[in-house]
Amino acid sequence: MNQNGFVKKLTSFVSVDRILDNIAWITRFHRMQASPDLLRAVEYAVEQFESYGLEAELVRIPIGDWVGGVAGFDGWECTDAELWLEEPEMRKLADWHENKFSLIQRSAAIDGVFEVTADKDGDLRGKFLLTDDMKDITRVHKYIDKGIVGIIFYGIGDRSIDLPDARRYLSFWWTRGYQRKISGFTLTYRQGLYLKGLLAQGKQVKIRARVNSRFYDGTFDIATAVLRGESPEEIVLTAHICHPKNEANDNASGAGVVMEVARVLSHLVSNGTIKRPVRSIRFILVPEINGSNAFYLEQPDVARNGLMGLNFDMVGSNLKLSRGVMLLDKHPAVLGGYSSALVNRLRRRFVDGVKNWLGTAYFNDVAMETVPFGDGTDHLVLSDPHFGIPAPTMINWPDRYYHTDHDTIDKLSGHSLRMAAATGVAFAFMTANPEGEHLRCAADSVLLDTIEDIQRVLNDELDRLDAGMSSSMRFMAMLKRIAQQGYDNLRAVKNEGFDVAGHETLISNYVTDLIKIYENQFDADRVFLDKALYPNDKTPVRKVKGVYYPWSWIRENRPDLAEKWDELSDEAARDENFMSVPHFAYLWFDGNKNTREVAFDLASVYGKPIHPEQYRFYLELLADIDFIELK
Secondary structure (H helix, E strand, O other), X not given: OOOOOHHHHHHOOOOHHHHHHHHHHHOOOOEOOOOHHHHHHHHHHHHHHHHOOOEEEEEEEEOOOEEOEEEOOOEEEEEEEEEEEEEOOOEEEEEOOOOHXXXXXXXXXXXXXEEEEOOOOOOOOOOEEEEOOOHHHHOOHHHHOOOOOEEEEEOOHHHOOOOOOOOEOOEOOOOOOOOOOOXXXXXXXXHHHHHHHHHHOOOOOEEEEXXXXXXXXXXXXEEEEEEOOOEEEEEEEEEEOOEOOOOOHHHHHHHHHHHHHHHHHHHHHHOOOOOOOOEEEEEEEEOOOHHHHHHHHHOHHXXXXXXXXXXXXXXXXXXXXXXXXXXXXXXXXXXXXXXHXXXXXXXXXXXXXXXXXXXXXXXXXXXXXXXXXXXXXXXXXXXXXXXXOOOOEEEEEOOOOOOEOOOOHHHEOHHHHHHHHHHHHHHHHHHHOOOHHHHHHHHHHHHHHHHHHHHHHHHHHHHHHHOOOOXXXXXXXXXXXXXXXXXXXXXXXXXXXXXXXXXXXXXXXXXXXXXXXXXXXXXXXXXXXXXXXXXXOOOEEEOOOOOEEOHHHHHHHOHHHHHHHHHHXXXXXXXXXXXXXXXXXXXXXXXXXXXXXXXXXXXXXXXXXXXXXXXXXXXXXXXXXXXXXXX
């Protein structure tokens, strides 16, 4: 790829002002999933796509009890909500019209005066619980069983001391038709400490809570547009458009970037700067995870046409303010494909370089990292083997303003937005036109990405060696897994007609030489995965299509399973020798590997075995609710 040539010319058409204009419009809407304002935001996006000359469509999918492996939920609308402190003094604590973050989203209607308590083990009947523990939101059903009528959550977690006047975005995720809903409000850390102080003084604290809201049969509202190519095969660019009013980086930034990539490519085709692409390019703006899962389940022909993709999530932050890095979260290792490697290489080309003191070299002046697949957003859906569209996510992470009312448009950076959009334009153009130089760039990108992963593993193991914690077994397993991933990714380039034999040889020789050098330096006796802890008498096979997120349904309908799962999750989180079972482990359940082989593959990818007892229960749990079969 000639960075200073044609591709750079294409990306010069990116307009930061246009991206910011679309972000500003999107943030005006309170974009909760299955809500009236999300529909309005999606309608705006469709209008913009159409103005760019694209085939655009508003897709509305009714939400059933289940959407693949995700429990369905009701539509929700709130028109008014307030929280007042009544005793020991009168003061307003929260107002829906002043700040949409002040209500826990999907709160039920309520109107009355209630006592507040911070005693989780005391009498909760008819009271509001004051808490700053996120587990009390995700595991709220145990308090509902004790008669609670509401929750007051304060602070934003471990960032509260830095942002004492921020409110956190929280939501209840009641399943469709659930009848035991409660209400909840969010306060700032400063407000919460004040109420906690009143309770600590032994004073009775009463609040007046009023919420006007309703639940109804909802829909997943999705904006999609297509730049038609010569082939029905599709390159997919996606972002989620949901989240509260005014929230900008998450994820109006991703939506704005996708819209700008669509505008640039459509403009370049229409004015003849580039020819119509060989492959079609699809742009999708969705309610996060749920929307993309529903979209592809409802349109299997579109899913079959998807070849590879790129997801944009929180790509606009000013990194100096957010204290984040430009992170690339790869597609799952269970899939082969070169999209992650190509994006990893392209994005580095669009970060403004600066000279060193003597001007002898250039370097990137922002932090950039690449990590194995970590779930969390829509690349999980595209990359699910059921859909088979390998897609990484670009994300600026961490973000100190994440899921708070401080995530506003003034925290964004034109540089970050330009880099993300330029990467999207280059990626879509090159993958939609699989020509010689583009395929060579893809093969080179896979080679460089594989070597980068190998170097990361080597560096980590050398650090463990210094700490007396190295493992020859772990090192060998991870090296071999990374090499296999490299071969799988190169195969995708080979299938498009490019000779990758030389690239494969380089990877093979590099791994072989490293093993010769280090196989006797790391601890050969340290166990990496104790086979006795992972039975191999069963082979898990997926029975449900699409993404698996059954946890809300389990908490509401199978508290026996939920309680045990929560206990094991807490135990795994405390055990440094294991990692907690990622809830995307089901991606490996293809009927070809037994339970131990799946556990070993996951451990080889992430460098740490999954918690064996939690893993066994995870398998039993999915089998119990008929999501998988253990043959």
